[in-house]
Amino acid sequence: MVAGAYVLEYHLVNYRRTWRSSALSTLVLPLLTMLGFGVGVGSYVSGGVEGAPYLDWIVPGLIASTAVQTAIGEATWPVLSYFEWLKVYFAQAAAPLRVADILGGHLAFMAFRVLTAAAAFLVVAAVFGTIHSWWAPLTLVVSVLTGLAVAAPSVAYSSSISSDSYLAILMRFAVLPMSLFSGVFFPVESLPVVLRWAAYVLPLWHGVDLSRDAMLGLAPGWIGLLHVVYLLIWCVAGWAVAHRCFRRRLVV
Amino acid sequence: MVTFLMPRFVPRLVSFEGMGRRSASVTERNIACLRSMYWVVMVSGFVEPVLYLFSIGVGVGALIGDLPLPGGRLVGYAEFVAPAMLASAAMTGALSETTFNFFGKMKFMRLYEGILATPVRPIEIALGELAWAMVRGVLYSAAFLGIMVAMDLTSAARALAMFPATVLIGFAFGALGMTVSTVIRSWQDFDLIVAGQFALLLFSGTFVPPTAYPAVVRWLIEVTPLYRSVDLVRALSLGPVGWTQALDVLYLLAVLVIGLTVAGRRMEKMLCK
Amino acid sequence: MxxxxxxxxxxxxxxxxxxxxxxxxxxxxxxxxxxxxxxxxxxxxxxxxxxxxxxxxxxxxxxxxxxxxxxxxxxxxxxxxxxxxxxxxxxxxxxxxxxxxxxxxxxxxxxxxxxxxxxxxxxxxxxxxxxxxxxxxxxxxxxxxxxxxxxxxxxxxxxxxxxxxxxxxxxxxxxxxxxxxxxxxxxxxxxxxxxxxxxxxxxxxxxxxxxxxxxxxxPRALIEQYSTREVVELRFAAESQEAYAEKLAGLGERLEVLPDRILLYVADGDKAAAEVQRRSLAPASVLVRRSSLEDVFLHLTGRTLVD
CATH class of the missing domain: 3.40.50.300 (P-loop containing nucleotide triphosphate hydrolases)
Known part of the structure; x- marks a missing residue:
């Protein structure tokens, strides 16, 4: 556990060099999305969605989606390059660290990145007056949970490939469709049955739904509990597979 | 097309003899490194705009219903947004090849240093790389147009007219991307490019007519290259076509020629010190 | 030509x-x-x-x-x-x-x-x-x-x-x-x-x-012009090679003192090496070799090629 904290410290120190440019995408991109999509497109959605104005309805979805984008960004190219090009993991494995420390430390850093990105978005959302509930800060917890639910399996995937072409495939065939069809921009109920079930299976929709409940102050009910359990399953299963992949490459 | 446009803008006396052949050899190199995996990535590139069309055009479209065009005619949201997706897909495709990949080849693979030891000149490398980006972009555009026709979002005749427009858009953004690549210093700067690209995508009259924005913002939007592209393609898709579209074409041609000239010149400065 | x-x-x-x-x-x-x-x-x-x-x-x-x-x-x-x-x-x-x-x-x-x-x-x-x-x-x-x-x-x-x-x-x-x-x-x-x-x-x-x-x-002409036929490389165990330089005076056409050794430029290396022994200077190592371009460079610039 303590050793994992050292690994986290390494990633944080590393992040100090690049945080400025990532702050831009962390703050500016959500702001742009909110303006361009929420306000722009929203003004054409008459009557709102499910009883809420379009902007208010879309913001929680965008926060969950941002959490997923941030998590994926950290769990793909960096992981691949730490194995293939920069060999950071091998350097760490030469120190008295266990595989779980190396993996856990990096995932903890990813959770940190997700948390900051979601928090930045939440602040922007507050400025736009789209927060209507005291439960809104819970969105941060939901974001971290959703972020880890995609980060863990993505780390497993990234650690089992050797070329970044496979990452492009992941982005195109998994991440992008998930972002577009998980109820961020329109309710999943309007999707054809097959696509709707695809949304139910992938993690993002569960995060979006929880986030929306928190932001709009709706009672999550028993389905909320299901969301949490389901996202936890993704986390645990992802961790297990990632741990095995890391082990195979680091402990020879 | 490009070669015959260049002479007036290239300041020094350079010979154009063999220019096409040498540029083509750079394109050929890219074709030679197509590997099985890269093929999948390349072919799958066309999936992206289609996904956007279904999500935003159809999904969000169901929430919006019909939109009034400037002429007063009402069109379905998918019809309105599809041409813009086409234009922005042409932009994205051209930029991904000419920024990320181009920069990597120039700075890290030091590929161009090797090529410059041969008779190939910097401007010819730029042209060859651009042509390659276009080969991909053209395939994506054609596929997307096919889907638009199949979904009855435009007519086959109009799709045929939109096709060369997307090629022009690709060339213009490709040249722009290359110029940007010669200016940026490190990978970190790509965050800026992504942000800029995203801002263009959101505010170029892509998802809503620019009339939705305040007057000042609207004027800003009107001069962006993506807005001019969207305007061109949308007019070709939904009509009517007029002088504004001639202006769009001229604008994109100017971006192309200036972009290529600057990129070639800057490459020469960087690589032929 | x-x-x-x-x-x-x-x-x-x-x-x-x-x-x-x-x-x-x-x-x-x-x-x-x-x-x-x-x-x-x-x-x-x-x-x-x-x-x-x-x-x-x-x-x-x-x-x-x-x-x-x-x-x-x-x-x-x-x-x-x-x-x-x-x-x-x-x-x-x-x-x-x-x-x-x-x-x-x-x-x-x-x-x-x-x-x-x-x-x-x-x-x-x-x-x-x-x-x-x-x-x-x-x-x-x-x-x-x-x-x-x-x-x-x-x-x-x-x-x-x-x-x-x-x-x-x-x-x-x-x-x-x-x-x-x-x-x-x-x-x-x-x-x-x-x-x-x-x-x-x-x-x-x-x-x-x-x-x-x-x-x-x-290469041959440069060596002939800027160096002698042979070189004697002498290493002394002491901290400074400098001290030995004057004791070698008059032994060859030219003498270079490097941080770790002394180079003696002579026509006949073996003869010079014998003379060093005769003066009982007792170097830690003696090497007689032919002149190379390295010596030419040293002579021309006062520095060795690979620093």
Missing amino acids: ESLIHARGLVKRFEGFTAVDGIDVDVRRGEAFGFLGPNGAGKSSTMRMIGCVSPPTDGVLRILGLDPRRDGPKIRAKLGVCPQLDNLDIELSVRENLTTYARFFGIPRRVARQRADELLEFVQLTERADSKVEPLSGGMKRRLTIARALVNEPEIVLLDEPTTGLDPQARHLVWERLFRLKQQGVTLVLTTHYMDEAEQLCDRLVVMDGGRIVAEGS
């Missing part, structure tokens, strides 16, 4: 410093010409100017009778360039590196394929033809780069530090291939900071230091 490369008062200036400071060079057809000098002497800048990828700041430069400022592509069509750092195409296989490169010269595909096979044979890489570039050893990569430089059957081959960073065995293999090229009448121009390389390969060379040419001639 025909001059393939002709330079007069050639200058290359970058912002704030002068890399090449007015050099005169003539390279004749069929010879192996070398630029010898330490890092930073201006060798690579000169090579880049000759390779027509770096415009001269001042002076005259003619390559194959053409002006690189105007006829860059035409000249480059007849040059083969082997850069200091391999810039092979890592996305292509070994053979494809040659065939695609040939296309940059406009060589027809069929000819390119045939020539690639011949060149792979020449640099002994036929078995690795379909391998990627990445897993090749340093020596193999360098040989492939040399093969690539030959793909257009160039009139002049430019080699920038052809064996720097290679292990001894790989170096000898590269030298042997270059020697073969020389026998075939190819004009070679190379830079090096290894005197053994210059002695092995060059018919004629210039010694560069600080952007200028400080001496010119064949």
Whole structure:
């Protein structure tokens, strides 16, 4: 556990060099999305969605989606390059660290990145007056949970490939469709049955739904509990597979 | 097309003899490194705009219903947004090849240093790389147009007219991307490019007519290259076509020629010190 | 005699410093010409100017009778360039590196394929033809780069530090291939900071230091002119070699004191070594050897080549 904290410290120190440019995408991109999509497109959605104005309805979805984008960004190219090009993991494995420390430390850093990105978005959302509930800060917890639910399996995937072409495939065939069809921009109920079930299976929709409940102050009910359990399953299963992949490459 | 446009803008006396052949050899190199995996990535590139069309055009479209065009005619949201997706897909495709990949080849693979030891000149490398980006972009555009026709979002005749427009858009953004690549210093700067690209995508009259924005913002939007592209393609898709579209074409041609000239010149400065 | 490369008062200036400071060079057809000098002497800048990828700041430069400022592509069509750092195409296989490169010269595909096979044979890489570039050893990569430089059957081959960073065995293999090229009448121009390389390969060379040419001639002639026939290297166990220098006075034509040894320039090494023993100076080690270009360089600049 303590050793994992050292690994986290390494990633944080590393992040100090690049945080400025990532702050831009962390703050500016959500702001742009909110303006361009929420306000722009929203003004054409008459009557709102499910009883809420379009902007208010879309913001929680965008926060969950941002959490997923941030998590994926950290769990793909960096992981691949730490194995293939920069060999950071091998350097760490030469120190008295266990595989779980190396993996856990990096995932903890990813959770940190997700948390900051979601928090930045939440602040922007507050400025736009789209927060209507005291439960809104819970969105941060939901974001971290959703972020880890995609980060863990993505780390497993990234650690089992050797070329970044496979990452492009992941982005195109998994991440992008998930972002577009998980109820961020329109309710999943309007999707054809097959696509709707695809949304139910992938993690993002569960995060979006929880986030929306928190932001709009709706009672999550028993389905909320299901969301949490389901996202936890993704986390645990992802961790297990990632741990095995890391082990195979680091402990020879 | 490009070669015959260049002479007036290239300041020094350079010979154009063999220019096409040498540029083509750079394109050929890219074709030679197509590997099985890269093929999948390349072919799958066309999936992206289609996904956007279904999500935003159809999904969000169901929430919006019909939109009034400037002429007063009402069109379905998918019809309105599809041409813009086409234009922005042409932009994205051209930029991904000419920024990320181009920069990597120039700075890290030091590929161009090797090529410059041969008779190939910097401007010819730029042209060859651009042509390659276009080969991909053209395939994506054609596929997307096919889907638009199949979904009855435009007519086959109009799709045929939109096709060369997307090629022009690709060339213009490709040249722009290359110029940007010669200016940026490190990978970190790509965050800026992504942000800029995203801002263009959101505010170029892509998802809503620019009339939705305040007057000042609207004027800003009107001069962006993506807005001019969207305007061109949308007019070709939904009509009517007029002088504004001639202006769009001229604008994109100017971006192309200036972009290529600057990129070639800057490459020469960087690589032929 | 025909001059393939002709330079007069050639200058290359970058912002704030002068890399090449007015050099005169003539390279004749069929010879192996070398630029010898330490890092930073201006060798690579000169090579880049000759390779027509770096415009001269001042002076005259003619390559194959053409002006690189105007006829860059035409000249480059007849040059083969082997850069200091391999810039092979890592996305292509070994053979494809040659065939695609040939296309940059406009060589027809069929000819390119045939020539690639011949060149792979020449640099002994036929078995690795379909391998990627990445897993090749340093020596193999360098040989492939040399093969690539030959793909257009160039009139002049430019080699920038052809064996720097290679292990001894790989170096000898590269030298042997270059020697073969020389026998075939190819004009070679190379830079090096290894005197053994210059002695092995060059018919004629210039010694560069600080952007200028400080001496010119064949390796033999340079040694005769600037050094003695033999050298005695003496190492003394004491902290400072300096103290022994005066005790050796009058022993040879010249004497150089280095931090770790003293060099004694003499006509007869054995005789001088015996004299050292007679004066009972008791050095920790004595080595008698023939003079090399290293000694020429030391004499001309007061510094050793590899610092």
